[in-house]
Amino acid sequence: MIASELAVDSPLPTLGGTDVGDAFLPMDLLELELSLESYDGDANFCDAVRMAARRSGGEFLFDLPAEGLLDDCKRIAVLRIPSASSDMRIVLAVLDHNGTDIRMESPAPETAHIVQFADAFIEVLERF
Numbered sequence: 001m002i003a004s005e006l007a008v009d010s011p012l013p014t015l016g017g018t019d020v021g022d023a024f025l026p027m028d029l030l031e032l033e034l035s036l037e038s039y040d041g042d043a044n045f046c047d048a049v050r051m052a053a054r055r056s057g058g059e060f061l062f063d064l065p066a067e068g069l070l071d072d073c074k075r076i077a078v079l080r081i082p083s084a085s086s087d088m089r090i091v092l093a094v095l096d097h098n099g100t101d102i103r104m105e106s107p108a109p110e111t112a113h114i115v116q117f118a119d120a121f122i123e124v125l126e127r128f
Contacts, residue, residue, distance in 0.1 A: 029081070029104050031056060032056045032079075032104055033102075035055060036048060036049065036052050036102040036104070039102050041100040045063070045077070045099070046060070046077060048102065049063070049077040049079065049102065053093075057081070058080055058081030058082060059079065059080045059081075061090075061121060061122070062077070063075055063077040063078070064076055066094065069110070069114070070094065070111070072097065073096055074095045074099055075094075076092050076093070076095075076111075077093040078090060078091075078092060078114060078115075078118045079093060080118070080122065090115045090118050091104055091106060091107070092105045
């Protein structure tokens with residue numbers, strides 16, 4: 001198949017929970033998600049996410065149980081990673097209910113309070 005035969009409407013990967021202005025998966029988040037793709041549940045979730053964040057030049061901030069926050073997951077890790085549009089950006093690494101898959105998500109309205117907490121957490125750390 002040549003490039004001109006490719007469907008223009010073919011779906012491109014998107015980051016779950018992104019807004020329309022940031023609809024496509026940025027390269028840095030794609031690399032982060034790909035580095036977590038080999039996670040199979042045998043390793044510690046926090047360790048796997050911490051290592052992936054470090055490799056991308058980011059920071060693991062904290063993790064918490066996802067119950068009551070997101071329906072389709074077990075744990076949420078909050079990361080601060082470099083972004084092309086700003087210095088650092090908050091993203092979420094989400095462990096599915098089975099404990100075998102990790103996906104990256106931009107904060108959505110239902111997780112906005114997590115980002116507010118992360119911003120406060122960062123501010124406190126920077127004061128030390």
